[in-house]
Amino acid sequence: MTLDIRTVASSELHNEMMRLKQERHMDFLVNLIGMDWGEEGGLGVIYMLESSKTGETAEIKTSTMDREHPYLQTVSDIWQIANIYEREVYDFYGIIFLNHPDMRRLFLREDWQGFPFRKDDKPEEENPLRMDNEPLADTTKEYFINADGSVGVKENVIFAPDDYVINIGPQHPSTHGVLHMRTRLDGETVTKIDPVLGYIHRGVEKISESLTYPQTLALTDRLDYLSAMQNRHALCMCIEKAIGLEITPRVQYIRTIMDELQRVASHLLYYGALVMDVGALTAFFYTFREREMLLKIFEDNFGGRLIMNYNTIGGVMYDIRPDFAKQVKEFEKALRKRFHEYQDIYSTNIIALNRMVGVGTLSQEQAISFGCAGPTGRACGWHNDVRKRHPYALYDQVEFKEIIREEGDSNARHLNRMDEMLESLNIIDQLIDNIPEGDFQTKRKPIVKLPEGSFYQAVESSRGEFGVFIESKGDKSPYRLHYRSNGLPLIAAMDTACRGEKIADLIAIGGTMDFVIPDIDR
Amino acid sequence: MFDFSIITKWFHTLLTGVMPEWLAIGIECLIVLLFIILLYAILAIALIYAERKICAFFQCRLGPNRVGKWGLLQVFADVLKMLTKEIIKLRQTDLLLHDMAPYFVLTASFLTFACIPWNKGLDILDFNVGVFFFIAISGIGVVGILLAGWASHSKYPLIGAMRSGAQLISYELSIGMTMLTVIMLNGTMQFSEIVQQQADFGWNIVRGHVPAVLAFLIYLVAGNAECNRGPFDLPEAESELTAGYHTEYSGMHFGFFYLAEYLNMFICGAMAATIFLGGWAPIYFPGMDGFNAVMGYIPGFIWFFGKAFFVVFLLMWIRWTFPRLRIDQLLSLEWKYLMPLSMINIILMALVVCFGLTL
């Protein structure tokens, strides 16, 4: 069923958004998607809002017909995450948001010519490979409407000339990928962080517009490679719901078990990376020992260690082996037996507690305003688990607790993930012995064409809410495919969480936020 | 216990028999210098190999085992490679200071190396203010690190060097005070005298019971911090500041920093063995004469190396277990906890010695 998107005129946008936030309590901006509807529709934005209290959702659309100087009103004063999202839309479509305090490109180089996601843009011709260093500006522009209706430009300062700014990254042992944070320091204390993204921007959304639906599946595994199964599950579910394809119960069981196994693998690696950042290197090897057992299961049954390419539209690629249940149960026993080692060596260590308790605190309002879903948001007291809010697969039929903590500091985030690992094992326990017989793939037409409309599906990946938005015009390729990244809100929240902390804390906070950069840059 | 001064006296009379005094002493100095350098290199190689294997066993994997049987030749390959790497000269650094910095650290290492009593009669530098000399010399290493960070003309090494300077200066206080405790117990600052008294009356850690054990623990923590290792390795924190104060060094200059780190750890262990655990003195229980005679046959330097390597093993164990402390936590540990504790310990030791409560 397609989404019901309401159109709002661009001059009324800010007032309407303010009304939605205050009266219907829509404080969670799930998606802000830039669109190019061509000559008839113009350039525009789709907003997807949700209320954290009532669970009510709303979808709004706005557009402007001016392709030379497209202007829209900003909503970055209503939701803090819109600051980053609108920069992304400016980067890809060229839409300038009025009164946005920091109108710069987000992913592409500052001297990039053109706007690649527009349908008439030719990115490769205008932008050959440049070997010179990118000039990173210290000031940024803000556009506003003058009293007489014309558009004026104001300069805002990011870093003053006297500031002591160091570059953390892009090549850095612990930024979990290539993230570049320009950090202003006052001695050892961090006073401002300006993240520079885009070092692994591969243009997956733009590539997908020229691929058929089965071909787009191959790229999802490589976005957030630690939640590879869950990402592909989201895309397959979205397409299946759009074409109305029923999948067999056996496939539902396999997919749910797969998702939970993937969650355990991801949290094991999160723990290993965190202790590596903080300095206790030995625990990293212990978690990898368990993770290797899990990767062996993945390899035997699903075909790959890290990139599995297992879900397809209508089912899964091959059937599981007959001893799958036995393998999983053995792994579970080994993990439960050794779980206390992780707590002993790190989580209860006095030095580790000193490094994590009270450090990098986010309040619940800030987490919701930034849209930090996943264990990070749940550590601030926000009930945001997609498996409970909008259940999919078999999550409405299994019993599991949603792990919530109230403090919002690094320790809470860390313990959340540790507990979630055990919860995942409980879910697998309930399902592993009851996998029904049946087909592992539903028959479908070889060429997949989605009906006209917009579709959205979210899953609870290991890091938060990963969503897939497809707008289709009835072809065999998507007109627009957008992935809701679960790491982008976390990066946006880093500035708020790290103000006033030391450099060492910045690394530890980054470790507990647990973002994966290719998922942010797409 | 075999007294090595027999050999040294014999050698000296042999040489002065055939040549004037000054030439004999010159040749002896040369031999001692070669001995120190050789021992330095061998110990460094042994320690690096030991660290890699021990850390591998803690982390449930095998260490180097392909290069030579059990991986024994691995460090030799590393040394060969280090010698043949290009030494990068940067245009923006202060070249003189940048090149001098590793030598400062190396010199401090060598000089402290020379203070240690290896066996009865086998000491190289034996002043009557030995302990004082040792503490003074270890300060030169701080200068080397600060120079390295400053002369590299780059932000990461500067932050690393500043942290390291603050850390090393603070922890030298604790080391000084724990050594003061031992001096009070033995009544002398001369290293050979300290060990001789332990050979006669029992190890300091046993003789001084409560205050000595406390001093030993404080010394372990402070010595760990002095070596920039373990939970206190913030200046070269690999996962935070790329490589800290030695980011801009390559080739043999980096090799010197690398060696000096391991040797500093050994010297910390050797010092702990000398002043707390008895140096080259064997274990002796009063009344068990047969046991004591057997222990007496094992040469002194075997005891010494055994004890030093035991302390080094403790330091390695601590390093691979605990996470890193933040700089303000590190400094507050020293100034708010360790220093008052060591001052109270000094008073305790004074009471113990004055009232003759030693064992």
Added chain:
Amino acid sequence: MALIRKPKIKSIPYEDFKDNESLEKMIDELNAHGTNVVVASLDKLINWGRSNSLWPLTFGTSCCAIELMALGAARFDMARFGFEVTRTSPRQADVILVCGTITNKMTPVLKRLYDQMAEPKYVIAIGGCTCTGGPFTKSYHVVKGVDKILPVDVYVPGCPPRPEAFLYGMMQLQRKVKIENYLGTVNRKEKDPYKEEAKQLKKEIFNQEEKA
């Protein structure tokens, strides 16, 4: 006299390696000039040391970096070869394992990292993305193969390659290092470009004065 012979890797026979032809071509070229005995034996010793102690630089952009971490972990353990000392500063590293996709924005950074490394240095391109662009060849922002920016010594294909494939690639690099002619060829020191320019300018002025 043919002083350089086939490179040996412990416990894997020479025939099991895939690309022996390019190594044999290198050996023939080096043998054509001939060397004297002393330099050749010294070369052999130094090459033994260098090949057994290749320190990688921690550089990973995407999925292949996770397999690099798994390589360092206990199951595959690259420490057995002596590679576990991954240095974080490029000045102290020998080989850069380019793991993960390289984009247009990352290119100047990677080139700068490579330039900062001390000679002798090597590059291993790991994964499909660094060999040719991988699954992202249609993208406007991906460099189609890292050999457009850096001189690559070994290519390890795969998406991602298994850790055993990483080790195989490093062993191929070890074989290549073992046959290199160290003294005189590989141990070059990078020349200061300003000084070179100044020398060039001085020569030109001298030549002009000669003509006049």
